[in-house]
Amino acid sequence: MRKLILHLGYPKTATTTIQQNLFCRHKGINYLGRPFHGEKLTKALCIISDYDNIVFDQYLDFIVTVFDSIIEDDRTNVLSSEHHVHKFTLTLGGASERNIGLIAKRLHTVFKKIDDVDVQFLFTLRRQTDMLETYYVQKYNDFQRTSINTFDKFYEYSINHVNRGFMLTLDYDRVVSFYCDLFGSDRVSVLIFEEFITNMPSYCNKLSALLCVDKNEIMNLLEGRVENTSKTDDKNQKFKYFLDNNSTVYIMLKSVCKKMGCMGLLTPKLKRNILKIFYQKTEAVRLSSQQERVLKEIFRESNIRISQKNNLELQKFDYY
Numbered sequence: 001m002r003k004l005i006l007h008l009g010y011p012k013t014a015t016t017t018i019q020q021n022l023f024c025r026h027k028g029i030n031y032l033g034r035p036f037h038g039e040k041l042t043k044a045l046c047i048i049s050d051y052d053n054i055v056f057d058q059y060l061d062f063i064v065t066v067f068d069s070i071i072e073d074d075r076t077n078v079l080s081s082e083h084h085v086h087k088f089t090l091t092l093g094g095a096s097e098r099n100i101g102l103i104a105k106r107l108h109t110v111f112k113k114i115d116d117v118d119v120q121f122l123f124t125l126r127r128q129t130d131m132l133e134t135y136y137v138q139k140y141n142d143f144q145r146t147s148i149n150t151f152d153k154f155y156e157y158s159i160n161h162v163n164r165g166f167m168l169t170l171d172y173d174r175v176v177s178f179y180c181d182l183f184g185s186d187r188v189s190v191l192i193f194e195e196f197i198t199n200m201p202s203y204c205n206k207l208s209a210l211l212c213v214d215k216n217e218i219m220n221l222l223e224g225r226v227e228n229t230s231k232t233d234d235k236n237q238k239f240k241y242f243l244d245n246n247s248t249v250y251i252m253l254k255s256v257c258k259k260m261g262c263m264g265l266l267t268p269k270l271k272r273n274i275l276k277i278f279y280q281k282t283e284a285v286r287l288s289s290q291q292e293r294v295l296k297e298i299f300r301e302s303n304i305r306i307s308q309k310n311n312l313e314l315q316k317f318d319y320y
Contacts, residue, residue, distance in 0.1 A: 002071045002117045005210065006107070009082030010169075012134045013124035013193040014226065021225045023078050028213045030072045032079040040066045045081065048106045056106060064113045071117055076211050100169065101178055108182050119187065121179050122210060125312075126193040127319055128170045128299050129292050132158060133285050135166065151285040162298055170299065173306035180309075190310045194317035296320055 007023075009015065023031040036042045044063040047056055056063075071077045111119045136143065136154050148154050158167050169175065180188045189210050196203045200223060201215075208215035287295070300320040307314040314320065 002073055002077065003212065004067075004071055004077040004079065004111075004117055004119050005122055006119065007078060007080035007082070007122040007124070009123065010125060010131070011082045012131060012138075013082075013126045014196045015080065015082045015124065017222065017226050018124075019080050022207075022218060022221045023080055025221055026211075026213055026217065028075055028217075029211065030070075030075040030077045032070060032077060034079075034081050036079075036081075037070055041070065048110070049103050060109070060113075063110055067110060068114050068117075071114075076213065078211070100175060104179055104182055119183070120210065121183065121188045123172070123176055123179075123188070123190050124193060124196075125172050125190060127317065128303075129287055129295050131170055132295065133287060136285055155287070155291055159294065159298075167298075171302050172299075173302040173309070176306055176310070185309075190306070190312060192312060192314070192317065195313075198317075 007015070007018075019031075019034060023029055031037075032041060036045060040062075044059075044066045047059050047063060107119075111117060132155070133151075136151050143149055143154060148157050161167055176188060176190060189206075191203060191206055200219065204218040204222065205215050208218055211218075296319070303314050303319045306312065307319070
């Protein structure tokens, strides 16, 4: 039986660290992305998450064929894509979000049609109070183009829209329980970011059991390696990332320049000027004590339920 782990988030829960240092580097793991394993898988995932039912039905056989062809027999297959469960975008016209339940149902439809594949799901969680802070910093430039252009305004917007968009995705019990009902609770695992930070051996032990790889090997690959740790949108780090030539913006720009025959124009100075358009320095933000209490109360019952169902120590880590 081939084994596939779908790691569906959440963002800001050491996902980048695990992707870059464990999933990509462990010889016992067939890592399918992110970044994704070829253009066909990228297209298949895009159809699952972003297109309507007409397109999904039209390409269902294609999607099934793509997955069936890349899942190996002799290694644990891992697809890590946190944004398929948690994508919320603010635009001038308002807020939009992916249909989490629809994506889950489409995944269920796809894997019902693939023989001899044991599909399991991994969710990694983090305190909702931290998620609100880090999300605002990450999306700072987007917020500046809307009326929600301060952290306090974002907080008020979030509190007033608990049952939609970003806040709705932070109802962890709602999301995880939906997957449990659809695929079976024995196929859904939950880990928490705070344990990753404070008790790495315990976290790696649980991850080892899920991935069927040695705990010590996981420890060696992850220990001391933490990516994207700062709550501050540091412009110098953005420059460094861009100048390393790995960013999406740079790759797209390079492709255009190559087609136009003007690669010589792509100088470091030009890159820096382009970056000034896309990125601004953002100060770290912090919820007040009162704001924290309100958020914890909003998610209290949900956090208690998911803690009990999945044997999580959420109260120990101040979720409620």
